[in-house]
Amino acid sequence: MELRGVLAQAVWEAAKAAFPQGELDAAAIGRALELPPDPAMGDMAFPCFSLSKALRMGPPQIAQQLAGRIQSPAIDRAEVKGGYLNLFINRLWLARGVLTAVQANPARWGAGLEGQGKTVCLDYSSINIAKRFHIGHLSTTAIGHSLKRIYDFLGWRTVGINHLGDWGTQFGKMIAAYKHWGSREAIEQGGVQALSDLYVRFHEEEARDPALEQEGRDWFKRIEDGDEEALSIFNWFKALTLKDADRVYDLLGVTFDSYAGESFYNDKMDRVINELRDKNLLVESDGAWVVDLADYDMPPCLILKSDGATLYATRDIAAALYRKDTYSFDKCLYVVAYQQDLHFRQVFKVLELMGYAWAREQMEHVAFGMISYEGEALSTRKGNIVYLDDLLQKAQEKALHIIEEKSPGLQDKADTARQVGIGAVLFSDLYNSRIKDIDFRWDRALNFDGETGPYVQYTHARCCSVLRKAGDLNAAPDYAALHDAEALALHKLLAFFPEAVREAALRNEPSIITRAVTEIAKAYNKFYYEHRILTEDEGCSAARLLLTRAVRDVIRTGLYLVGMEAPEQM
Ligand code: ARG
Numbered sequence: 001m002e003l004r005g006v007l008a009q010a011v012w013e014a015a016k017a018a019f020p021q022g023e024l025d026a027a028a029i030g031r032a033l034e035l036p037p038d039p040a041m042g043d044m045a046f047p048c049f050s051l052s053k054a055l056r057m058g059p060p061q062i063a064q065q066l067a068g069r070i071q072s073p074a075i076d077r078a079e080v081k082g083g084y085l086n087l088f089i090n091r092l093w094l095a096r097g098v099l100t101a102v103q104a105n106p107a108r109w110g111a112g113l114e115g116q117g118k119t120v121c122l123d124y125s126s127i128n129i130a131k132r133f134h135i136g137h138l139s140t141t142a143i144g145h146s147l148k149r150i151y152d153f154l155g156w157r158t159v160g161i162n163h164l165g166d167w168g169t170q171f172g173k174m175i176a177a178y179k180h181w182g183s184r185e186a187i188e189q190g191g192v193q194a195l196s197d198l199y200v201r202f203h204e205e206e207a208r209d210p211a212l213e214q215e216g217r218d219w220f221k222r223i224e225d226g227d228e229e230a231l232s233i234f235n236w237f238k239a240l241t242l243k244d245a246d247r248v249y250d251l252l253g254v255t256f257d258s259y260a261g262e263s264f265y266n267d268k269m270d271r272v273i274n275e276l277r278d279k280n281l282l283v284e285s286d287g288a289w290v291v292d293l294a295d296y297d298m299p300p301c302l303i304l305k306s307d308g309a310t311l312y313a314t315r316d317i318a319a320a321l322y323r324k325d326t327y328s329f330d331k332c333l334y335v336v337a338y339q340q341d342l343h344f345r346q347v348f349k350v351l352e353l354m355g356y357a358w359a360r361e362q363m364e365h366v367a368f369g370m371i372s373y374e375g376e377a378l379s380t381r382k383g384n385i386v387y388l389d390d391l392l393q394k395a396q397e398k399a400l401h402i403i404e405e406k407s408p409g410l411q412d413k414a415d416t417a418r419q420v421g422i423g424a425v426l427f428s429d430l431y432n433s434r435i436k437d438i439d440f441r442w443d444r445a446l447n448f449d450g451e452t453g454p455y456v457q458y459t460h461a462r463c464c465s466v467l468r469k470a471g472d473l474n475a476a477p478d479y480a481a482l483h484d485a486e487a488l489a490l491h492k493l494l495a496f497f498p499e500a501v502r503e504a505a506l507r508n509e510p511s512i513i514t515r516a517v518t519e520i521a522k523a524y525n526k527f528y529y530e531h532r533i534l535t536e537d538e539g540c541s542a543a544r545l546l547l548t549r550a551v552r553d554v555i556r557t558g559l560y561l562v563g564m565e566a567p568e569q570m
Contacts, residue, residue, distance in 0.1 A: 001101035003074075003094070003495040004030050007087060010072035011046050018065040022055050039485070042079060042086025043492060049083050059083025089492075095482040098495045099546050106553040108153075110498040115156030121323050122148050122158060124335040125254065126261070128165030129241045130174055130195040133248050135386040135440065136337075136378060139368045142429045144335040145254045146510035146562045147366070153561060154505055159327050163319065164261025166238055170199065172220025175233050176212060177202035179219075192244045195237055224266070224309075248388050251422055253563060265318040269310050272318045276303060281353055291350050301346040316347045324358065331362050333508060338367035338435065366508045369437035371429070386440075395421035398446055399454070406448070407570060416567045420454050421446075423564040427453030430510045430562050431518075451518045453564060456555060459521035461570040463552035466533050470545050477546045478539030486527035487547060493520045497554050501561065510562050517558035524551045 008030030015024050029046065036045045048059040048066070055062060063080040070078040074097075076088045102109045124144020127137055148158045177198040178187070187194045206212045222230035242259070249255070273289075276282045282289045287306030293299065303314050323332055334344055344365035351359035372378060373386045396414075399421035403413050410416060428445040431452075432438060448454045482491070493516070500516035503509070533544045556566040 001097040001495065002498075003089075003098075003492075004033055004499065006072070006074045007033055007044055007089075010070055010075055011066060011085070011087075014066045014069035014071070015051075017069045018062075019055055022051070024051070036084075036086060039489065041081060043089040043488075044087045046085040046087065047083060048085060052083075089488075091483050091488055091491075092479055094491045094495065095479040095487065095543070095547075098491050099477070099479070099543075099550050102494060102550040102553060103546065106549070107557065109494075109550075109554055110501040110557060111153045111155075112498070112502070113155040114502075115151060115154045118155075118330040119157040119159065119327050120151050120331040120333065121161060121327055121329045122151075122333045122335065123161045123163050124148075124333075125249075125256070126161075126163040126165065126336070127241070127245055129171070129238050129261075130192060130199065131241070132192045132196065132385075133245050133388045134378070135371055135373060135388055135391060138388060138391075138425070139371060139429055139434070139438075140335045140337070141249075141252065141254055142426050142563060143366065143368060143434055143508075143510055144333075145252070146430060146513075147333065147335065147505075147508055149561050149563065150501060150505050150510065150513070153501060159258065159323075159329070160256045161258045161260065161323070162256040164238075164259055164263075167262035167266070167315065169217065169220045171223060171234055171237070172218070173202045173206075173212075173216035174199050174237065175219040175223075175230060176215040177205075178233065180205075187240070192241050195240065244389075248392065251389075251392050251418075252426070253565075260319070260322075262312070262315045265315045265322065268318045268322060269314060272314060272321070273304065273310075275354060276350075279354055281350070291346075291353065293346060293349055296349055298342065298346055298349065301350050313343060313347055313350070316343075317350055320347070320351055320359065320363065321356075324356075329362065331364070333364050333366050335366045335368070338369060341365065341367060364508065366434070368434040372437070372439045374441055375439055391440075392422055392425060395425050395445070397421070398442065399424065402446065402448065402454075403570065410569055416570060419565040419567045420457060420570065423453040423457055423559070425453075426563050427456070427514055430514045433509060433511050453559075454570075456517050456521045456559065457564070457567060458570050459524055460552055460555045460559070460566045461568060462528065463524065463548045463555070464568040466528075466548050467545065467552065470534060470541070473538065473542050473545060475538035475542040477543035478537070479543055481537065481540035481543045482547060484527075484531065486523065486530050487544075490520070490523045490527055490547060490551065493523055494550055494554055497558070504561075513558050513561050517555050517562075520551060520555055520558070524548075 008026060012024060012026040012029050015022065032050060033044050033046055036042050048062040051062050052059050060080060060083055063083060063085040066085050067078040067080050074090055074093050076090045079086045122144050125137060125141040127133055148160050151158050174195060181201060182198055202212065219230055223234050276291065281291050282303060283292050285300060288302060289304040290300035290302050293301055301313050302311050304310060320332065323329060348359045348363050376384060378384055378386060396417050400413060400417035403410060403417055403420065424445040428440060429438065444450065445452060446454060448458055497516055500512050504512040531544065533548060534541045559566045
């Protein structure tokens with residue numbers, strides 16, 4: 001059941017009959033089909049404007065010619081409106097087609113195999129060592145995880161990479177601070193927070209005692225040189241940070257295939273430097289080595305500092321080469337805030353100048369906007385930080401509170417609250433197109449009646465409850481009973497869900513899926529209010545139950561694809 005394909009075929013055949021000489025492209029017709037602004041005008045419309053030039057005919061005349069020749073069991077009638085050919089889908093055909101198709105493989109409606117044999121690397125979350133996981137790293141985590149599931153669903157091999165920020169002079173300072181004022185017990189006790197406190201203290205003391213700076217640098221040098229003591233302290237810091245982050249990842253259900261971060265590339269730097277040098281790309285600038293990008297309207301990409309240290313960009317170049325070698329990816333995505341736009345453009349360009357055409361063709365910066373919290377910008381400096389474990393904790397508490405009020409009799413409230421609370425956070429992060437800035441607000445995220453996670457989950461639970469109450473009904477579904485406008489709207493949304501999944505992958509945009517499931521949930525609730533599901537007519541009841549089941553299954557799939565669970569009761 002591929003709705004667009006079936007309709008496109010019908011239009012194409014009509015066009016071939018009407019214009020035997022015309023050069024027509026069936027795929028282009030399929031892409032051109034669109035939803036009319038008002039369903040009363042038709043279920044799908046074919047705009048004839050693009051054919052006008054080739055056929056030397058006005059779009060309304062073309063539409064006229066096509067209308068008389070449309071012949072398909074999928075289409076009841078075709079109407080001409082201006083340059084548009086409006087198609088009215090046969091309701092019975094659609095109901096039967098989409099509902100049997102969903103039922104045939106309920107968990108995989110919208111899945112595909114087009115990614116088979118292809119690999120996508122996804123770089124997401126990529127947190128920094130010795131910093132607590134805060135809300136600024138929510139979007140990269142949520143978007144990356146969702147994209148991983150989406151690609152997976154379409155048959156790709158996916159490699160999730162947490163490119164840890166675990167390299168830099170700050171770690172030398174942290175060890176110096178630890179040596180002066182820290183203790184094993186205090187750090188074990190205080191965790192990552194204790195580490196960042198040490199770092200803050202270092203900066204305060206450094207202002208008074210400039211010798212500290214050198215100490216920090218010395219410790220960093222020792223990390224770089226592989227000194228045993230330095231490394232063991234540093235690795236301990238790293239383990240602490242990851243242990244902390246894992247709590248958040250567990251709550252979110254987020255996983256990775258690799259934690260190869262910046263320090264992983266320590267011994268892979270020479271290859272990059274030598275290759276850049278051999279390819280005559282390195283130029284000296286104030287003692288440092290850079291790749292000049294003036295021809296591409298970008299500032300130079302800094303590769304080596306004057307003291308020989310490599311940089312963030314050098315490590316990303318090494319990482320790209322490593323990923324290509326190791327995974328031979330067909331796509332490599334970087335889910336990173338748009339502030340790093342220039343960084344990625346530079347890195348991709350340098351790789352391209354090195355002769356790697358795949359850098360232009362296969363690598364993409366999947367950028368996203370900033371997040372604020374209850375209308376306030378977040379800033380580490382101003383101490384205005386929201387930690388993710390606190391946020392998720394609070395989300396579960398608030399959800400529990402609402403559930404206790406709404407459904408006092410519900411069993412296992414705590415687990416439902418977990419699914420709803422966490423889901424609300426994820427959904428609100430993924431509801432708008434990723435490039436937009438977002439403001440996280442509790443009243444919006446947890447509103448059970450808005451375009452929210454809880455609303456969609458609630459609709460799913462409603463479907464489950466309808467099905468539970470109906471029990472076993474052995475009657476054959478009477479598809480003709482699903483002829484009303486509300487059912488039709490649902491059938492169309494379900495039929496287009498597979499397209500939404502593909503579109504989401506094509507644009508690396510999970511919001512297409514959050515929107516699709518929201519529309520399905522709204523349409524189902526409308527259907528539910530307008531029609532009784534269980535009626536005297538068993539065939540009708542069976543059909544409405546089948547529709548309810550399909551809605552439940554597709555919502556569950558959609559939620560899964562954006563990283564959410566779907567509770568059966570709420
Ligand atoms: N750790 C960096 C940050 O928090 C993000 C790293 C993104 N990935 C990369 N390959 N550069 O800003």
